Amino acid sequence: MSTRPTANALASLDGKEGISPELLALESRLLDWRQSLTGEIRSCYPEPKPDPSILTEVLESGSTLVTVLDPLPQTTLLSKALTQFLAATQSILPAAGDLSRWLARMDCNQGEQKLARWFTASWKGDQGQLEALAVDSGLEVGVLEWTGRQLAKPFFHRWGEIIAGHPAFESRDPLSAGCPACGGPPRMGRYEREEGRRFLWCDLCNLQWVFPRLTCAFCLNRDQVKLGFLTIEGADPYRIDVCEVCRGYLRALDERKLPEDSRVDFLIEDVGTLHLCILAEKEDFRQGSMTGSAPAGPSPVN
Numbered sequence: 001m002s003t004r005p006t007a008n009a010l011a012s013l014d015g016k017e018g019i020s021p022e023l024l025a026l027e028s029r030l031l032d033w034r035q036s037l038t039g040e041i042r043s044c045y046p047e048p049k050p051d052p053s054i055l056t057e058v059l060e061s062g063s064t065l066v067t068v069l070d071p072l073p074q075t076t077l078l079s080k081a082l083t084q085f086l087a088a089t090q091s092i093l094p095a096a097g098d099l100s101r102w103l104a105r106m107d108c109n110q111g112e113q114k115l116a117r118w119f120t121a122s123w124k125g126d127q128g129q130l131e132a133l134a135v136d137s138g139l140e141v142g143v144l145e146w147t148g149r150q151l152a153k154p155f156f157h158r159w160g161e162i163i164a165g166h167p168a169f170e171s172r173d174p175l176s177a178g179c180p181a182c183g184g185p186p187r188m189g190r191y192e193r194e195e196g197r198r199f200l201w202c203d204l205c206n207l208q209w210v211f212p213r214l215t216c217a218f219c220l221n222r223d224q225v226k227l228g229f230l231t232i233e234g235a236d237p238y239r240i241d242v243c244e245v246c247r248g249y250l251r252a253l254d255e256r257k258l259p260e261d262s263r264v265d266f267l268i269e270d271v272g273t274l275h276l277c278i279l280a281e282k283e284d285f286r287q288g289s290m291t292g293s294a295p296a297g298p299s300p301v302n
């Protein structure tokens with residue numbers, strides 16, 4: 001799969017509301033960096049390869065991959081990805097220099113352990129671990145978490161690819177909470193053109209899955225009175241789905257309001273709609289986190 005169309009679309013965001021040239025340059029470096037690792041990650045990760053029956057079980061039970069498998073890559077591959085990440089971002093990202101100095105201070109054995117802790121704490125959003133690493137590195141928690149998530153993305157993207165291609169993925173219970181791979185909250189959503197089904201997307205795994213329309217994607221609230229969306233003047237096809245129970249918001253696109261031949265590229269939309277996040281946050285909603293678990297009983301059709 002080529003990322004060229006994505007790179008071109010990224011460049012086309014130049015000049016849009018809330019988009020700085022620095023942000024575009026950074027996103028473009030990150031895209032190239034992930035692309036440069038794709039081949040090696042496909043052939044060497046995960047190692048050992050998971051038994052397909054484990055994936056079937058995870059998907060059929062509506063569980064998430066990380067409850068049965070540890071996504072931590074082999075040290076050599078992770079170190080290589082990190083070295084290339086730092087090289088790709090060093091001229092744009094001030095934190096890249098601080099990270100390099102932190103890593104240079106560690107001896108071999110220590111480095112391996114800390115790298116593993118950083119990787120795991122970042123994708124999990126484990127604040128306790130991140131705070132301990134922040135003290136050790138002199139970096140801010142938010143910086144460590146953001147860079148650690150970036151480092152984790154090419155590996156989780158591979159899990160997204162594996163799961164999306166698995167036969168049991170299509171029949172997964174749509175009311176299962178969170179991303180099928182990492183268990184995390186969705187970052188964006190879309191309403192498909194053909195049947196109007198709702199899809200949620202995880203940016204860590206670059207994976208999208210079907211989810212009921214009239215249910216909160218974070219706390220699974222189904223009380224219609226407490227669900228709604230913020231309309232944004234002049235912003236067709238965009239909307240912001242909100243829930244008054246957990247105050248979570250989710251940016252979404254309605255494909256029926258898009259030109260006939262266009263399709264949603266979430267990697268681009270995520271960068272291009274940051275102004276919608278600001279709008280939702282002004283209304284006192286926040287980027288949702290997973291707080292719900294599936295209620296007992298049959299799943300709703302919609």
Ligand SMILES: [Zn+2]
Nearest residue numbers: 179182202205
């Ligand atoms: Zn995920």
Ligand SMILES: [Zn+2]
Nearest residue numbers: 216219243246
């Ligand atoms: Zn909610």
